[in-house]
Amino acid sequence: MTDVVLSVAGLGKSYDDVVAVDGLDFEIFKGQCFGLLGPNGAGKSTTLGMLEGMEEPTSGSVRYFGKPFPADYQDRVGIQFQATALQDFLSPFDNLKLFSSFYDDPIPMDRLIDQFRLNDFLHRDTRRLSGGQRQRLLLALALVHNPEIVFLDEPTTGLDPRSRRDLWDVVSELKADGRTLILTTHYMEEAEVLCDELLILSHGKTLLQGAPKKLIKEAGVSDLDTLFLSLTGEPLVKTQEVIE
C-alpha cells in the first residue's frame, strides 16, 4: 500500500462567500479504504466531488498518481452518488445494459448481477426497489467498467440494518479485490469496520486524520463516536439509533 493514487494539496472550494472546503492536505493510497467523516455541512460531499473530478476546486489541487487528472479519468473511477435518480420505468437490467454501453470493455452483466445479488429484482421498475436493493444496483452501476477507484457517498444512509450489513459485505469484497475506495459516512461503526484511514472534517477543515484504531487509542476514548463528539460537539449516528 505504498502508491499514492490521489494527493490533495491546499484544496479549497467556495460558493460565493461560503467556504465549503478550506485548505485540505492528504493522500490516498492504492488499495486503501479512505473514509471522510463529519457532521452535515462539514464539506464531505464537496471534497468527494473534487476528488471525483465532478467539481472544480477554487484553490489547491488534486493529483492522480502525481499528475493532473488524465482525459480518461472518468473511465478510471466509479461513483455512487448520495442521491441519484434513474430513468423512470427502467429495470435494473435495463440500467445495467445502458451503463455498460457507455464503456468499451465493461464487466459482463452476469457477473455484476451475481456479485451484487440483483437477480431477485432484475426486471422490476427501479422506482419500486427497496433502499438496499437500490443501493446495490447503484453500486453495480458504479462498477460496470471495472474502475480503479470507487467513490461511495453515504452508501448506507437510510438503509435498514440488514441492508446496511449486506452493503458492508459488498464493500468488503471490493476491498478484497484491491480497489481503492473512498467513502463518506455518518456512521461510526461503518467507518470502523470498513475504513483503513479516516479524515474527520468540520467546517471544511481537517480536525483529525489517521487509522481508526490509532485515533481511538491516541485520544484515550472508547470508540470513534466519543472521539467525534469530543472533537466537534456533534454526535455521529450510531447504528443502534438506525435500528430503533
Added chain:
Amino acid sequence: MSSILGSLRRMKAIFVARNLEYLRDRASFGWNLVFPVLIVFALAVVFSGPPRALFVVTAIGTESLPEIVKFPGVETIIDREDKALDRLSRQQTDLVVKIVDGSVDYWVNGNSASGAILELLLKYTENRPLQRGETDGEAIRYVDWVVPGILGMNMMYSALWGVGYVVVRYRQSGYLRRLKATPLTKFEFLSAQVLSRLLVTLTASVIVFVGTNLMLDYKMVGSIALLLLIALIGGLAMITLGLAIACRTESKEFADGLLNAITFPMLLLSGVWFSLDGSPEWVQSIAQALPLTHVLEAARAVMLDDAGLADIALNLGLLCGFCVVGMGISIKLFRW
C-alpha cells in the same frame, strides 16, 4: 474509428433507454395519441353545421367598399389580393372585390353557388363599372383546414415538453450528474434525446394522421413524402427549441413556465385554430418568428393546395435555421 463507434454506441444506448421510458409510460404514450384524435373529432362535430354568416366577402383595400357588404348576413374581411384569391379558391370566401379607379374588380369561384348569388347581388346594387374574374377550387371544410393545426400542435407539445421538461427533470433528480460521471458526452446525450423524441413525434403524427383520415376523410391532395419532410424538420426545430430551454434550467416549475410562455403564443398566433388573414401586420410579423407558423403554412400548402418543394422552400429553410440555432445554443450552454 473506434471512438466514433463508441460514440454511436453510447448515443444508441441513451436513445433506446429514452424510448423504453416513453413506451412504458403508458399514460403519456396513450395521451399523445388520444388527445389529438379527440380534438379532431370534437371540432368535426362542433363545426359540422352551416357557417354563422350567410356569405363572406373579402375586400382588397378598405376604400369605398361596395354596397353589398352592408347586406345582413354578409361578413366582410379585409386582406391582401393573393391571400384573398387563395381563400376564394378554397371557398373560404364567396366573393373578392377590389375598387380600382372608380371601377369594381371582383372575382368569384365558378364552383360556388354562394358566389353566384353574391355576383347577382353585386350587379344589382353596384352602379360603377364591373370587371369580372373567376377562380375555381373545391370548398374545404373546417376540419380539412384545422387538421394540420392539430397535428402541428400535438407535435409542438410532444417536442417541447418531451424534451425540455424531461431534461430538466433528469437534472433536478440528479440523473444528469450521474451521466456526467460516465464517458457520455454532451453531444451524444443531446443527439440521442433529439432522435428519440423525433421518432416518437413522427410516429405519433403518422398514427393520428392516418387514423383520423380513415374516419373523417379530410382533404390531402399533396405529396405524403413532402408532408413527412415538413414533420421531420418542423419536429426537429421544436425539439431543439425545447433543448435550448432545458439546457440550463434547474427547476421543473420554471421550465414549466418557460415552456408555457413559448407554446401559448404559438397556439394563438401560428394559425392552429383560426387563420390570421386580415389580422394586423404586427401580429403577422410575430407569427412569422414562430416555428409552428412555418410548419402549418407548409403543411396546409401541401395538404390543401398540392404545393411542391419549391413552394414551401422558404418555410423549410427557416425551420432549418431554427434547428441550427436551437441545437447550437443547447450544445454551447448545456449543463449536466
